Amino acid sequence: MIRVEQLSKTYGDVRAVREVSFAVERGELFGLIGPDGAGKTSLIRILTTLLRADSGTATVGGYDVVTDYRAIRNTVGYMPGRFSLYQDLSIEENLHFFATLFGTTVRENYAVIRPIYEQIEPFKKRRAGQLSGGMKQKLALCCALVHQPTVLFLDEPTTGVDVVSRKEFWDMLGLLKSQGMTILVSTPYMDEASLCDRIALIQEGKILSVDTPAAIPGQYRGILLAVRADEIYALLKDLRALPWLKSCYAFGESIHCTVGQPADAARLREALTGHSNLEVKEIPASIEDCFIQLMNP
Amino acid sequence: MTPAIVCRNLTKQFGAFRAVDAISFDVQPGEIFGFLGANGAGKTTAMRMLCGLSYPTSGEATVAGYDVYREQEKIKRKIGYMSQKFSLYENLTVRENITFFGGIYGLSDKVLKEKREAMIGTLGLSNEAGKLVGSLPLGWKQKLAFSVAVLHDPAIVFLDEPTGGVDPITRRQFWDLIYAAADRGITVFVTTHYMDEAEYCDRISIMVDGRIEALDAPRLLKERYHAADMQDVFYQLARKAVRSDN
Known part of the structure; x- marks a missing residue:
């Protein structure tokens, strides 16, 4: 049409x-x-x-x-x-x-x-x-x-x-x-x-x-992790200091990070041991995650 | 610590219509307080009273320690304000806008000059400082408008839907500015229609038909309403609304 x-x-x-x-x-x-x-x-x-x-x-x-x-x-x-x-x-x-x-x-x-x-x-x-x-x-x-x-x-x-x-x-x-x-x-x-x-x-x-x-989330490159802890702003600052993360930004109640390898989730946990109630889990990308990635090719 | 905002049974009546119906809450210094509600719930009316732009019909409130009935002019000196609709003059350059608002807020020439150049540097606008604000992309305008609203180090900054229509990356850069301001001790009072942004607040209130129906940290609200996200919490509360805007 x-x-x-x-x-x-x-x-x-x-x-x-x-x-x-x-x-x-x-x-x-x-x-x-x-x-x-x-x-x-x-x-x-x-x-x-x-x-x-x-x-x-x-x-x-x-x-x-x-x-x-x-x-x-x-x-x-x-x-x-x-x-x-x-x-x-x-x-x-x-x-x-x-x-x-x-x-x-x-x-x-x-x-x-x-x-x-x-x-x-x-x-x-x-x-x-x-x-x-x-x-x-x-x-x-x-x-x-x-x-x-x-x-x-x-x-x-x-x-x-x-x-x-x-x-x-x-x-x-x-x-x-x-x-x-x-x-x-x-x-x-x-x-x-x-x-x-x-x-x-x-x-x-x-x-x-x-x-x-x-179908759009299927085009997402890399592994997306949702990271949470009690002190979100401190967590964001610490995450930004990690040069091996491909991206890192606030997303609702957690912070989304893109990494290259499945093993990077464990590496991330190790880097953040100082944070209380730390949670790191792999999640599917949303349309907004895809949009952000497409804006920064 | 004295709260940045104290509000007790604050009410605004227009004829037979009770736009704001006995709302009560405190906001702590340095807190990011999300002020949510359906269209027509009374958010703008409540915000106007707290900014010293409209007298309450009844109830009590202080903003930065000043009374909303008797000390409106003192309140205006201690707050910053920015909205999506009105922020900067499009026909003035970046530098002229900063100078103009700095002057309005009573900064001395010397302080103003220092702050202006520092701000232009921080925002990465050195090449655009002589350009008209109207020619900047929306996201830059909004970041500049926020920085101007906190130029005079106010006790509290009121943000009325500051990120409407802004792209997802710029929206997050904008929240970085909010976090940094709160870190400096500036209290942030913000309205938004983006429910993921509600999650960035320390506490949020949800207004329905002139009343505050819920007020707590986002995590606790989600637990209380057995909701997966703030969108769901908001929907459960606001769907009961009788009023809509206008």
Whole structure:
């Protein structure tokens, strides 16, 4: 449904998108995962025909993003990162407005939005500007879906949102996926990777890796150890003094270290005998561990 | 040791709405205190009262020993503040920003100059010191903003979602700065949506609907809620929330 080949975009000296290629299949939930400034928004804006690439090609639903931009605008749904509905219109009015723009009616496509719209329907007379963040998001999603798009683009829908609302939002995406919708979603949260069918890790305009979230950890080089002790900051300082560690950084309640040999775990324990309640265990790499390794090749 | 922050039944009411509902806690000097909560739980309102930007409706609190009702201006001199949304002036250079904020915090020219050059060296920004802050990558901006917020050696630094959207490596470098500041005795009061960062705090509190529902070391909270990680603890507590933001 989406095909991107050698796409590049430069703003002055900044190379926002650098020779990016990937493809998204029909019905796939595809995640674009990377920090601010990685090029996620530029890429989404090129695919939704709001920005022209400097070079490379892309198609969405078989349409070329440059020559067939009108067809793409009629068939895709787009939820930008910044809330961009009319604050002075009510929930209902916003929804009707967007349906009319696409030459359709809310009634015609009600089945698509129903599971999400039902959650905000009790407040349908309320102006969008008066809604909570979670409700605004649901309304924005409804407006992006009201013309039954073939592909849905979501730019950082969960940024700055708490854990509970994030989970709710991903449940909604799961529901849309089960109805056959093709979805491209961007996020800076690495832990959301596992909720996608496939992901692209992106940093400074370049794709580091594209694969299923389950397969990416298999590409991790070396052995990853989680190290814990009572005094975490002292432990971190001691670990950094060991030149034979390939990497070493804080990760939640423990410190993650990469080593080359299985025997290095015992060597590590010996080097840290001064620490109380020391624990060293081998663990599988998470997406964030992989991202960190890919950032420092 | 006198606590850096003492808070007793602190409450803020807007009309019929009780944004902060009788919260009580102490924060010790040099502690890294994570202040978590769902969107709309009342974190920002509570933080504004502690920073001397808003008067409580009732309850007591002192920050760096000063009263939040009567000594707001003294509080402002003893704290640093940084958020993801507002930190530095994009149209000033790195050096100009440091000079500007140092001046605001009342540092003398001599001290300011020493601190400024030391900071530029520590952050590895020697080649960027004359560049506009707006042209720096987000991660550098955030590290610089933090360093500026502790330029005047405040007793307490308040950090409001300082690492939002920052890449995983820079996020960790940012926490190195936090650890180093705490090691120097600066109390750190921080909010975040990254639950792995909650684990880096000495203690954390979780606010739900204006109240503090849980407050302890991350390890003890995980034991109490039989949770594998802080994400799970947070989810168990915050899913009961009735309120959301706005």
